[in-house]
Amino acid sequence: MHIFPKERTLRVAVVKNILDANTRIAQENRKLFDTHGLTVINLMSSPGAGKTTLLEQMGARFEGELKIGVIEGDIQTSLDAERVAAAGLEAVQIETDGACHLDANMVQNALSGLNLDTLDLVVVENVGNLVCPAEFKIGEDCKVMMLSVTEGDDKPYKYPLMFKESNVLLISKVDLLPYLHCDIEKIKEAARSINPDLIIFEISAYSGQGLDDWHSWIQEQTAKK
């Protein structure tokens, strides 16, 4: 989140108002999701970690089994919504027009674009940003973050809030490990030092590695509702 060193007092007041308002709208979203028996995942990562490719895989895997809706958050373009719609998922795009994260209000406004009565699962694909999205609840059941092995094994220490706030860590693009200077054990160790409860899956949305475990976890979450 932005901090404003020269206007610190003002900043504190403004940010508190913003986060209070966000929490209130997130609670409204939460009630609506419960009414519809929906499981809602807030999916977050740096740009290009593989969120949309994973959603395409989930569309193929759960066809005829789970009805999945996707809220796509991007600063500009509807490229991702087009991709997941082509993969058979119900999709709505939020263009944030510069904003670096989705908040509860943006998600609330997007919900009219989905048929909540018929869906089992909604995945909110947040703006590609490893910092700001971690601060804003949207009414989700769980926060799932993705870190690509191409980003390096020091990232949990450098971006701790995202790892602290998330319930699940998907370590993605593991098919590229042979070509990288990245120790996946160091990622897991660092992530768990920040958040010992983190559930971790190692996946590749291209090779399919690890997706069975991830999909089983999704089935468990939707079965609870």
Next chain:
Amino acid sequence: MHIFPKERTLRVAVVKNILDANTRIAQENRKLFDTHGLTVINLMSSPGAGKTTLLEQMGARFEGELKIGVIEGDIQTSLDAERVAAAGLEAVQIETDGACHLDANMVQNALSGLNLDTLDLVVVENVGNLVCPAEFKIGEDCKVMMLSVTEGDDKPYKYPLMFKESNVLLISKVDLLPYLHCDIEKIKEAARSINPDLIIFEISAYSGQGLDDWHSWIQEQTAKK
């Protein structure tokens, strides 16, 4: 940058104050850099695109030729400052404690940690974030952004401000292209559609590919001062 839909009027007033204050401090920084005959680069990218590895390479290449100082911006840790110091560069670390970008005030405060009289070039390695850092001038001569080919070829369209604000685009990790579904020509075409004046280098800080051209460009910039 964060937007606050429920407090839009307040937000406009606050953001204007912040950006005005930032511009004023950036101008102060600019004057100080000119007094010392310094070239200053604001280096920005997503997390893990390879900024620090490039700085390590520059330390080796310019040893005995250019004196380079680095201001490292990270949310937490001094890992990057330690890396570039080990590569022979003069380094100072800013821990932003949550902030998603560096601003002119943070850079001004960090300058006392460098011997400006003896340096030729200062590189400010911004917080890993493809969104927010693009909005804040810090008094730099030029903005250099890095995009790793692992992030995919659709990123210029999705994160246009960074491409629009930058003078130089470093397309990094090109040694990984054989293993990826990424068309580097699409990256260049998209980037130039947003910013026709963008200077583009294709590099790999591991294999060394393209670094000679980048280093020549650095020499040209420092020779101007």
